[in-house]
Amino acid sequence: NGDATASRKSLSGVELVSVLNDKTSQKAIFVHGRIASAKSEQTADDAVILLEKKPFNQSQLQEILSSQTKLTVDLENDIYSTYTAYPPPLVSDIKATIICPAAEKHIRKYMKQKLTVVRETKEDYLNITMPFLEKQIASNVFNLQWVFNILEHKAETERVLFEDDNKNTGFMLMPDMKWDRSDVKSLYVMALPHKRGLKSIRDLTAEHIPLLENIQTKGLEVIEKLFKIPANELRVYFHYQPSYYHLHVHINHIELDLPGTEALRAHLLSDVIENLKLTGDYYQNKTFTFVLQENNFLFTEFAKANKALN
Amino acid sequence: NGDATASRKSLSGVELVSVLNDKTSQKAIFVHGRIASAKSEQTADDAVILLEKKPFNQSQLQEILSSQTKLTVDLENDIYSTYTAYPPPLVSDIKATIICPAAEKHIRKYMKQKLTVVRETKEDYLNITMPFLEKQIASNVFNLQWVFNILEHKAETERVLFEDDNKNTGFMLMPDMKWDRSDVKSLYVMALPHKRGLKSIRDLTAEHIPLLENIQTKGLEVIEKLFKIPANELRVYFHYQPSYYHLHVHINHIELDLPGTEALRAHLLSDVIENLKLTGDYYQNKTFTFVLQENNFLFTEFAKANKALN
Known part of the structure; x- marks a missing residue:
């Protein structure tokens, strides 16, 4: 216990403070604990301990x-x-991750957050969401420089899968960070339009149909050519709210189980194109229903406007 | 091994034939095996063995x-x-389920099925899906008698949570079979309209808005009153394709991780109401994109019409 340089050999000396999050469907649990300090035996350090059961290992099946x-x-x-x-x-065997000594921010990061369904009308977007986003963008809190670096060939150039450089209808295909490219059944690719200023599907109108159809046609053709995965095995969608505010399309294999694919967040590219053809201002007028964690900054804005609670 | 009446004490004598499905994100694996027959030591029976790691048990955390x-x-x-x-x-500890002796149908049931994205245009619905559904309904393959029994108070009367008996806008609230009612964070309730003949959201037009708004308003009010779960913690949606063809609304807690909530299957009640207000024939004209397993009967119909493959 007292030796800071020796590797931990067991979970002895770990005191349970509280369960931060019990993720039963993933068979994982996040715990706040205290571990006897390496510096002094009298004191203990806060720790975050992440435990996750592993999938079955097929090579061990005969042993089971x-x-x-x-x-x-x-x-x-x-x-x-x-x-x-x-x-x-x-x-x-299970996978154990220990963060020690853990600061308050580490503990808060793994704490279960209350989720709330938010309904964002056209007016809510104009009065709450858009002013908030523009303030964040102006003050560089939402820094999109990394996206512009990719689009301008200043970063990640070796990762580019495909580029159509048309300023209005062009886009780049990049593997998502979550995909290690070893298994095509876990395929996860992002399409990044060259066009600037489209924050999310809220900004899409009939004039963007050629861009969207180009991604749907050429993007999926390229993926079939590169990875032999046909369009009918792909899930192609936007997030609303997205995690960053330069429009982008998620493309992944339908066998992949992903949290962001649910109807409260995912909007299929094919539906978006069809709705824009029906009425060009479909997404300006739409009331979006989505889920926010209560530690999300946008949630705070909706709560201030008394809009998050019904 | 030879004693048919004794309980199994270990997994000895189980021979691995093949892995039927490796569900890594659920930490589960389905196996086809052979187990020495209870009748004769010379022969072995086919078996399906389902293994699933259990969630962490909080009361055992200190032991871990x-x-x-x-x-x-x-x-x-x-x-x-x-x-x-x-x-x-x-x-x-893990959960093990053994089906033995297993018939071909049991083995096929647990075998991983290839998934395919199907795009069903208005014409595909009229030419492929609707004739198929009507044939199935006429020949009683899709038997809805169990739904009618509920609506006519002939079955499950003690399970009814709420009833509005108006023939056009009324509905019943029933707990879903998957919810044991012990934990409101796992709340899963179905709303079943009294109105007959609405097979799915394909059949919905502007005239059904009062029914849908009634479910959204009164249904969610009742749930808040009975279970103290407010509307902003609920996911309220239809499936397309549904698993049975009497229109029904799924209502469950947003903390619940459920497979049928993804954008390729779930359609939010609030979006459906809004789309019908925009144009009354929205769902007759829509091209639906959904996923079918290749052993699904409807998939066979689309494949016959050469429609499933692109």
Whole structure:
């Protein structure tokens, strides 16, 4: 315990303070703990401990399907039976991440945030969201320089998958940071339009249909050519609210389970094109329904305007 | 092994045939195996074995955070370190389900199905989907009697949460089968309209706005009153394609992680109402984009018409 340079060999000496977030569907749990300090045995440091069960390792299946895995019966009925099974320790490994000493911001980062459904009418956008975004952009809080660096070939040039350099209808295809490119079934590509000033789908009108159709046609053709994944295995959508305010399209494999694909955040490119053809100001007039975490800055703006609570 | 009446005590004698589906994000794996037959030691029965890691049990956290959990270091850098951790066997329990002897249909049920994105235009609906649905309904393959039994108070009467009995705008609120009602954070309620003949949102026109607004207003009021969950913590949506063809609304807590909430299947009630106000035939004209498994009957119809592949 006292030796700062030695690696930790077990979770001994970790005191449980509280559970920050219990992510049951991912079989993960985030914990606030205290660990005896390396500097002094009298004191303890705050720590964030992230525990996550691992997926089954196919190469260990034969070891699990053996006499080493003990069963207790929960239910037996005809051909169906359910058990609680205790596999041998070596195949029950979990991933543990320790942040220690952890500052207040680390603890807050992993704390479960209350989620709220927000309805943003056209008026809410004009009175709350847009002024907030413009203030953030003007004061450089929402820094888009990294996007402009990509579009101007000043950064990540070796990662570019495709470029159509037309100023109005052109775009670049880049692998998303979350995709390591080793497995096409996890394909995740972003399309970044060259056109500036389109913050999100709120700004799209009928005049942008050629840009959107170009991404849908040429973008998906390129992906099929490069990765042999046809359009009918791809999910192609925008986020609203997006995580950054230069318009971009998410393209990923339908086998991928991703949090941002739900109807409260994802808007299919094909639906967006069809709605703009129906009426060019569809997205200016639309009431958007989306989820915000209560620590989100935009949530604070809606709360100030008494708009977040119904 | 030879005793048919004794409960299984371990997974010994289970031979691995193949992995049917490796659901890594859920930390589950479905396996086709063979188990020595209870009738004769010379033969073996086909079996489907479903293994799923359990969420962390908060009451066992102190046991995990102890010297019993051994660590091997993956990375140590400043305040961040990651480990592979081996907790004691008793807290590494997994859920095992065995179906044995398993027929071909059981094996096929748990086999990973290829997914395909299908685009259903107005014409595709009229020429492919609608004739297929009507044939299925006429021949009673899509049996809606269980829904009518609920609406006519012939079944599940003790489960009814609320009823508005107006024939045109009325509906019933029922807890979904997946919700055990023990935890309001897992709230999952269905709204079933009394009106017959609305198969899905494809059939909705401006004349149904009063029904939809009634569900949105009165339905959510009732839920807040019964379960203290306000509307801004609820996800309210239709499925397209739905799993049964009597119109119904899914209402669940936004904290719930559910597969059917993604943009390729879920359509928010608030968006549906807004689109019908914009143009009454919005859903007759819309091109729907959704995902079908290749063993889905409707997929077969689209494939026959050469429509599923692009």
